[in-house]
Amino acid sequence: MSGLVDALTAIVGAEGCLSRADEVFPYECDGLSLHAATPGAVVFPRDTSDVVRIVRACAEHGRSFVPRGAGTGLSGGALACDEAVVIECSRMNRVLEVNPEARWARVQPGLVNADLSRAVATHGLFYAPDPSSQLACTIGGNVAENSGGPHTLKYGTTTDHVLGLELVLSSGEVVRLGSACGVAPGYDLVGAVVGSEGTLGVVTEVTVNLEPIPEAIATLLGIFGDVVSACRAVGEIIRSGLVPAALEIMDRRTIEAVEASVYAAGLPRDAGAVLLIELDGPPPALERQRERIRAIAMAQGASRVDVARDADERERFWAARKGAFGAMGRLGPDLYVHDAVVPRAKLPEVIARVCEIGDRYGLKLSNVFHAGDGNLHPNISFDRRNPDELDRVLAAGDEILRTCVDAGGVITGEHGVGTEKRDFMELIFSEADFGAMKRLRRAFDPEQRSNPGKIFPSTRFCTEANPKARGYDRVPLREGEP
Amino acid sequence: MAETPSGLGALYERSLDCVHCGLCLSSCPTYVETGREASSPRGRIYLARGVAEGRISLGGVASEEFYACLGCRACETACPSGVRYGELLEEARAAVEREDARTGPARGIEWFALRRIVPHPVVLRAFVNLLGLAQRLRLDRLALPFLPAALRERHRLLPSVPSRLERRPLPPRIRAEGEPRGRVALLEGCVMPEFFGATNRATARVLARNGYDVVVPEAQGCCGALQAHAGDADTARSLLDRNCRAFLDAEVDAVVVNSAGCGAHLRGAGHWLPGEGDDLAERVRDIAEFLVEAGFRAPTGRIEARVCYDDPCHLLHGQGVKDAPRRLLESIPGVELIEHADAAACCGAAGIYNLTHPEMSQAVLARKLDALSAADPDIIATGNPGCLMQLAKGAAERGLRARVVHPIELLEEAYR
Ligand SMILES: Cc1cc2nc3c(=O)[nH]c(=O)nc-3n(C[C@H](O)[C@H](O)[C@H](O)COP(=O)(O)OP(=O)(O)OC[C@H]3O[C@@H](n4cnc5c(N)ncnc54)[C@H](O)[C@@H]3O)c2cc1C
Ligand code: SF4
Ligand code: SF4
Numbered sequence: 060m061s062g063l064v065d066a067l068t069a070i071v072g073a074e075g076c077l078s079r080a081d082e083v084f085p086y087e088c089d090g091l092s093l094h095a096a097t098p099g100a101v102v103f104p105r106d107t108s109d110v111v112r113i114v115r116a117c118a119e120h121g122r123s124f125v126p127r128g129a130g131t132g133l134s135g136g137a138l139a140c141d142e143a144v145v146i147e148c149s150r151m152n153r154v155l156e157v158n159p160e161a162r163w164a165r166v167q168p169g170l171v172n173a174d175l176s177r178a179v180a181t182h183g184l185f186y187a188p189d190p191s192s193q194l195a196c197t198i199g200g201n202v203a204e205n206s207g208g209p210h211t212l213k214y215g216t217t218t219d220h221v222l223g224l225e226l227v228l229s230s231g232e233v234v235r236l237g238s239a240c241g242v243a244p245g246y247d248l249v250g251a252v253v254g255s256e257g258t259l260g261v262v263t264e265v266t267v268n269l270e271p272i273p274e275a276i277a278t279l280l281g282i283f284g285d286v287v288s289a290c291r292a293v294g295e296i297i298r299s300g301l302v303p304a305a306l307e308i309m310d311r312r313t314i315e316a317v318e319a320s321v322y323a324a325g326l327p328r329d330a331g332a333v334l335l336i337e338l339d340g341p342p343p344a345l346e347r348q349r350e351r352i353r354a355i356a357m358a359q360g361a362s363r364v365d366v367a368r369d370a371d372e373r374e375r376f377w378a379a380r381k382g383a384f385g386a387m388g389r390l391g392p393d394l395y396v397h398d399a400v401v402p403r404a405k406l407p408e409v410i411a412r413v414c415e416i417g418d419r420y421g422l423k424l425s426n427v428f429h430a431g432d433g434n435l436h437p438n439i440s441f442d443r444r445n446p447d448e449l450d451r452v453l454a455a456g457d458e459i460l461r462t463c464v465d466a467g468g469v470i471t472g473e474h475g476v477g478t479e480k481r482d483f484m485e486l487i488f489s490e491a492d493f494g495a496m497k498r499l500r501r502a503f504d505p506e507q508r509s510n511p512g513k514i515f516p517s518t519r520f521c522t523e524a525n526p527k528a529r530g531y532d533r534v535p536l537r538e539g540e541p
Numbered sequence: 542m543a544e545t546p547s548g549l550g551a552l553y554e555r556s557l558d559c560v561h562c563g564l565c566l567s568s569c570p571t572y573v574e575t576g577r578e579a580s581s582p583r584g585r586i587y588l589a590r591g592v593a594e595g596r597i598s599l600g601g602v603a604s605e606e607f608y609a610c611l612g613c614r615a616c617e618t619a620c621p622s623g624v625r626y627g628e629l630l631e632e633a634r635a636a637v638e639r640e641d642a643r644t645g646p647a648r649g650i651e652w653f654a655l656r657r658i659v660p661h662p663v664v665l666r667a668f669v670n671l672l673g674l675a676q677r678l679r680l681d682r683l684a685l686p687f688l689p690a691a692l693r694e695r696h697r698l699l700p701s702v703p704s705r706l707e708r709r710p711l712p713p714r715i716r717a718e719g720e721p722r723g724r725v726a727l728l729e730g731c732v733m734p735e736f737f738g739a740t741n742r743a744t745a746r747v748l749a750r751n752g753y754d755v756v757v758p759e760a761q762g763c764c765g766a767l768q769a770h771a772g773d774a775d776t777a778r779s780l781l782d783r784n785c786r787a788f789l790d791a792e793v794d795a796v797v798v799n800s801a802g803c804g805a806h807l808r809g810a811g812h813w814l815p816g817e818g819d820d821l822a823e824r825v826r827d828i829a830e831f832l833v834e835a836g837f838r839a840p841t842g843r844i845e846a847r848v849c850y851d852d853p854c855h856l857l858h859g860q861g862v863k864d865a866p867r868r869l870l871e872s873i874p875g876v877e878l879i880e881h882a883d884a885a886a887c888c889g890a891a892g893i894y895n896l897t898h899p900e901m902s903q904a905v906l907a908r909k910l911d912a913l914s915a916a917d918p919d920i921i922a923t924g925n926p927g928c929l930m931q932l933a934k935g936a937a938e939r940g941l942r943a944r945v946v947h948p949i950e951l952l953e954e955a956y957r
Contacts, residue, residue, distance in 0.1 A: 077577075081602040085578040085587050092561040103576060130578065131563040149576030169576070171567055194619075195566040320621045388560035388622025 060099050060142075066116040067102050067144070075103040075150075086145050089130040089137040090192075092393065093443060094478050096512075098125070098139030103150045106167075107225060107233060107263040110146065114261065115231040117144055123508040124229075126261045128169060128197030132204060133396050134477030136256050140512030146261055148199050154178045155264065162269045163222055163239050168199025168262045175267070184269040187214035190473070191381040199262050205254035207473040209305040209380065210337070212431035214270065216473065218253040225264035226252060229504045239266050251499060256475050257510035259503040273339035276304075277349050278367040278376055281356040285331035286310045286414070286426060290406040292334055292359035293430040297403060299355060301348055305337040306431030307380055313427040313438075316389050322382035324375035334361075334430070335380055383427040390423050390440035395452055399460055401468035403433040412462050413437050420455040422448075434472035435463065461486070476514045484516055549636060553593035555629035559586040560622050568619040570611060570887045570905045579606050582616035582626055589633050599640055607633040609901065611894055612770050613854035613887035614805075627805075627859065628812055634772025660763045660780060666735065672702050707738040715745045715755040722752035722835070726793040728784075728807070730800050731763035732926050740926075743953035744799045744828055750956055751837050755797075760787035766806030767892045769813070778813050785810065785817040788824070796821065799828045799949055801925035802892065805859030827856060828949055829865040829924065840955030843875040849918035850878060850948065851909070851932065853925035854887050866924055866948045873955040883912035888923075890931035906931060910939045917941075922948045 064078045077083055078100040087095040099122065104110045117124045123143035130137050139145050148169035156165040159182035166175060172193040176185040189208035190196055196206070202224070207216040214220075223237035237249035252259050283289040289308050296306065309317070310332045318328055326333055334356065338348050353364045367373040387394050401409045410426065413435065417424025423440040437459055441452050460470050460483055470476075470483045484493075493515065500507065565582040566572050572581035579588060585606050591597040610630060617626045702708075711729060725748060733741055748755045765780030784807070788796045798804035807825045810818030826834070848870055856862045871878050889895060889905035913921060913936070921932055921943045933945040 079601070081588075081591075081597045082579065084591055084597050084602070085584040088561070090561055090563055129563055129566055131566075147576065147578075152576070173567070192563065194568075195563045317621070320623060321618060322621050382564065382621035385560060385562040385564045385621030386623075388558060388562070388624075392557035392560075394560040394562075 063116060063120040063122055063144070064100055066120070067100060067113060070109060070112045070116065071102050071104060075105075077101040083145075086127070086130070086139065086147075089127075089132040089135060090396075091133050091135050091477070091479055093395065094135040094138055096138045096140050097142065098145045099142035101145040101147055103147050105150050107227065110151075110227045110261050110263050111231050111233060113144070113146055114227055114229060117508065118229065118231060123511045124261075125510045126168075126199065126203070126257045128200030128203075129171070129192075129195045131192040131196045132200060132477065133398065133474040134204075134471065134479040136204065136475050136477035136510070136513060137200075138478055138512070140478070143508075143511065148197060148261075151199075151263070152197070157182065158239070159184065161239065162271070163266055164269055165223075165239070165264060165266045166198055168197060168202070168265060170198050172196050172198060172201060179269055180272070182269075183272050185272050186220070186267060187270045188217045188220055191384065193381070198265050198267070202253050202262050202265055203255065203257045204473065204475040207429065207432070207434070209307050209335075209377075209429060211429060211434075211473075212306055213302055213304040213339075218250060220267050221249055221253050221265060222268055223266035224249055224252055224262055226260045226503075227263050228260045229506065229509045233263070234260075237266070241268065254475070255500075256477060256513050258500055258507075258513055260509050273304075275339065275342045275345055276373065277338045277345045278373040279336040279338075279349065279352060279356075280326070280365040280367070280376060281334035281336065281361040282327055282330045282363050282365070283332045283334060283359075283361050287407045287411055288360040289332040289334045290410055290430060292356045292361065293406065294403060295355045295359055296336070296352060297431065299351065301351065303336050303348075303352070303431065304339045305335065306429075307335040308426065308428055308430040309333050309335070309380065309383060310426040312390070312423070312425035313383050313387070316386040316425065317379045317383050319389055320382060320386040322375075322378045322386065324372075324379035326376075326379060330362075335376060380427070384436075384438065387425060387438050387440050390425070391442050393441050393443045395439040395441065395456060396474070397435070397437045397439070397456060397459055398471050398474040399435050399463035399468055400472040401433050401435065401463050401466045403431075405466040405468070406430065406433055406435075409462060409466050409468075410435065413459055416455050416458050416462070420451040422451060422455055424455070429472070432472065433468070478512060481514055481516050484514070548639070549593040549632075552589055552629060552632040552636060555625055555632060556586050556590035556593060558622055558624045559583065559590075559620075561587070562622070564621060565616040565619040565624075568615040570613065570615070570889070570908075571609060571901060573908075574901065574904050580609060582620070582624075585610055585633075586624065586626070586629065589629060592633075592636075599637060603633075604637045607637055607772075609898060611854075611887050611889070611891040611901075611905070613891060614858035615854060615885070615887065618858045618885075627809070631769050631772065631774075634770070635774045636772075638772040638774075660731070660765075660768070660776060662731070662762065670702075703736060703738065708735055709738060710734055711741055711745055711757045713757050713759060715749050715757075717752045717754045718749050719752055721754050723794045724754040724756065724792075725795045725797050725831075726756050726758055726761075726788050726791045728764065728788075728796060728798045728800070728803055729757055729761060730803055730926070733800055737926050737929065737947070740799060740947045740950055743947070743950045744797070747828075747832070747837075747949055747953050747956065748797065750953075751832065751835070756791050756793060758787040758791045760790070762787075764803040764806050766802050769806060770892055774813075781807075781810055781813050781818060781821075785814060785821045788821055789817065793824070795826045795831060796824045797826055797828050797831050799924065799947065801827065801853035801856035801859065802927060805855035808860055827860060827862050827865070827924070829869050830860070830862045832952075833865040833868050837869070837872075837952075838956070840873050840952060842873075842955040842957055844873050844920075844951060844955055845875040846919040847877045847879050847917075848920045848922055848951070849881045849913060849916050849943070850884065851881075851888065851913075851921055851923040851928065852884050853923055853928045854891075856924055857885060866922070869948050869952050870922060873951060876951070879916055879918060881912045881916035881918075883909045888928050888931045888935070890925075890927035892927060895927075895931060902931075906935045910935050910941070913943070914939060914941055918943050920951070921945045922951060924948055
């Protein structure tokens with residue numbers, strides 16, 4: 060390792076290369092703290108040429124590398140399996156070019172999602188994909204995970220917004236894919252790289268299209284007695300032909316956690332669920348749509364439908380929604396955020412099953428999710444130091460995923476496969492499917508040194524990522540407890 | 542596997558509140574500056590947990606990072622999981638001090654300033670006198686070439702000493718104007734009377750103007766915030782103890798504080814001294830918050846100025862006070878309050894962080910000055926002595942025309 064560390068230090072300077080055990084320790088996991096693996100080193104490039112040299116140095120030393128953004132990923136995507144070198148993009152965070160007429164921006168991958176929208180707001184534009192982690196997560200991470208967000212319902216996910224990419228392959232070659240005008244002849248390799256979880260190379264530049272800030276926005280809050288009737292309302296709204304910008308559900312446990320947090324927005328604590336609905340467009344149209352939605356929600360059993368009075372209140376509703384995962388931290392030291400998609404029509408039935416599974420395993424399970432897309436996020440709060448609880452968390456998670464697949468769904472909507480779900484991939488793909496995917500991967504990265512141990516079912520890689528192998532039971536429970 | 546230092550129970554408990562979501566990252570000035578996980582709130586909490594679980598040692602990165610943190614608590618305002626980061630940091634630093642796990646010049650500076658000077662009024666006064674004398678005789682400039690580079694840079698960061706007249710102490714009692722509405726005590730502070738005597742007097746006058754009898758208990762002293770932040774738990778506790786007695790004996794409706802750092806610390810007194818500390822904490826109010834809650838006399842004097850208010854971290858993040866100072870400023874005829882892009886971020890003063898970590902402090906300050914220079918105000922207002930000094934120095938060096946004042950001084954000016 061030390062030869063490689065010297066080479067890396069020569070590229071980025073001593074301050075830009077971490078290799079001591081305690082220096083790399085905080086990089087052992089991402090937002091999914093159950094899985095962990097210790098990197099060999101962590102480097103901070105400033106531009107594409109740094110990345111090229113880093114990747115070449117890794118190639119010379121036969122070492123793998125892992126691109127990393129903010130480490131908010133929830134599937135272990137940024138884990139450094141095989142003592143890989145973490146290529147941390149946080150210092151590649153500049154907006155390189157904005158073209159307000161053609162409505163695109165060219166940015167470095169470490170740019171924080173929310174900073175992009177902030178940077179182009181003066182042109183009346185915004186970047187539409189808005190993961191709940193947008194205050195922290197990076198565009199590079201978004202590209203790698205094909206991230207979505209509440210507004211995906213109307214605006215689509217990351218892949219619908221990436222026009223072009225610059226990618227450094229594991230050989231050190233730099234390739235440019237797609238084009239700013241949105242059309243590129245031949246294979247849609249931009250489409251292949253978006254969602255590839257860092258396994259095809261390091262994205263070093265992203266050209267994204269921007270949307271005009273809508274003329275008007277209306278945000279409604281439907282209050283329901285239970286989460287199943289809120290799901291039915293979602294089905295009816297979509298069936299009516301309306302296209303809201305967002306349809307998000309939070310259940311009672313989520314509401315309680317958020318209302319106890321700094322993001323409290325005055326949501327009714329006695330509600331079984333709330334449905335957050337956002338409409339955008341020209342004001343007269345909004346007026347009519349608002350009334351139709353209100354009628355549908357009431358018909359599906361809403362006790363009332365509130366309208367955000369002003370921009371302040373709207374922002375508070377959204378801050379509450381986006382802070383919801385974190386707020387769940389109040390319910391236990393650890394949080395397992397699940398992510399699966401089911402056909403919208405199956406939502407009411409699946410959500411009822413999910414709740415039943417949580418109860419059966421005696422777990423604190425809460426739901427906050429992109430209902431309009433059928434994208435569920437059952438969240439389980441727990442304490443990893445309690446081995447019995449950890450077993451139940453993992454078993455429940457397994458059952459939840461199988462339930463979603465049985466209902467015709469898939470095992471992840473937006474958080475990716477990473478290390479977390481690679482063993483579930485076989486639920487939806489055949490050997491032939493994997494064969495095609497692996498051949499595509501090898502075309503970019505013949506030696507599989509770019510983010511090894513991800514997506515594909517377990518191999519020799521990353522056994523340490525397995526939470527049960529980590530022996531959390533070594534660690535004592537609270538002081539004084541057995 | 543590293544040896545686990547004992548007595549880390551409280552630190553461990555605090556660290557468990559974090560679910561590693563990362564929502565705090567972009568609120569953290571040291572993360573924004575370095576892009577390093579270890580220099581982020583989430584990273585520092587992870588280091589703390591790692592130390593408590595015996596997975597890494599307390600020396601090295603962990604102790605470096607516990608001190609490289611500004612203690613601005615912006616992460617607490619961002620954290621949905623309710624992590625009590627300020628307390629975690631104090632626990633972590635106290636552990637470092639107990640285990641003697643820190644080396645380097647920063648430690649010496651802190652130890653000397655916080656144990657030998659600040660808590661002792663006579664010593665502090667003598668030190669400030671000396672500094673003032675040196676500054677007036679320009680001795681400091683003469684000595685500069687002979688100082689080591691690190692000290693030369695730090696010397697530049699020391700504030701200039703006001704005249705003796707400004708440094709005279711407050712009288713023990715200031716009577717309400719007209720029929721008294723109530724009786725309040727004023728925290729004079731340790732550094733405030735030496736460098737911001739005018740602010741203390743303005744605070745007392747504004748309170749009197751609004752119908753409050755103001756007492757300035759003689760038994761009070763340095764609140765101990767800086768010592769607590771630096772991990773010196775014993776000194777911090779004994780200073781708090783003295784203040785508990787001084788203020789609880791004074792039998793007042795509220796203890797009014799005009800220094801955000803002291804206010805935030807006193808509000809957490811219960812953490813250090815359960816019982817008495819809670820009683821004191823309950824009475825503590827920031828001056829702006831107190832006036833807005835109680836209702837204050839509208840000023841009639843005009844100040845024609847564009848004013849940028851800059852939130853002190855320990856008012857915004859430490860006490861959750863955001864609107865009150867803005868309401869005071871807006872009430873002044875002629876004042877146009879303008880928001881600048883970086884108001885909620887730390888200015889890099891952070892107690893004596895600007896002396897112990899000058900590079901990071903200056904980098905953090907530079908961002909703020911960029912935003913202030915874009916807004917181009919006539920006046921910058923902020924309610925904490927460290928921030929006042931840091932911004933005044935920074936604005937002058939950047940060539941900004943704005944003067945830097947405490948909001949209460951503007952209000953008092955408008956009362957005249
Ligand atoms: C509170 C919270 C809320 C969330 N909400 C949402 C949500 O609403 N929608 C959603 O989709 N996700 C959500 N996520 C998940 C996560 O934020 C996203 O997956 C995000 O895109 C990750 O970005 P990051 O910068 O943190 O990437 P990281 O976690 O650092 O990395 C994620 C993956 O991207 C790869 N990668 C990073 N940078 C590059 C690069 N330059 N080139 C190639 N590969 C790269 C990594 O190798 C890794 O595989 C949430 C997470 C949290 C903690
Ligand atoms: S207190 Fe300030 S500097 Fe320290 S971790 Fe929190 S946000 Fe960062
Ligand atoms: S926001 Fe809170 S819970 Fe999330 S990582 Fe930061 S400190 Fe931890």
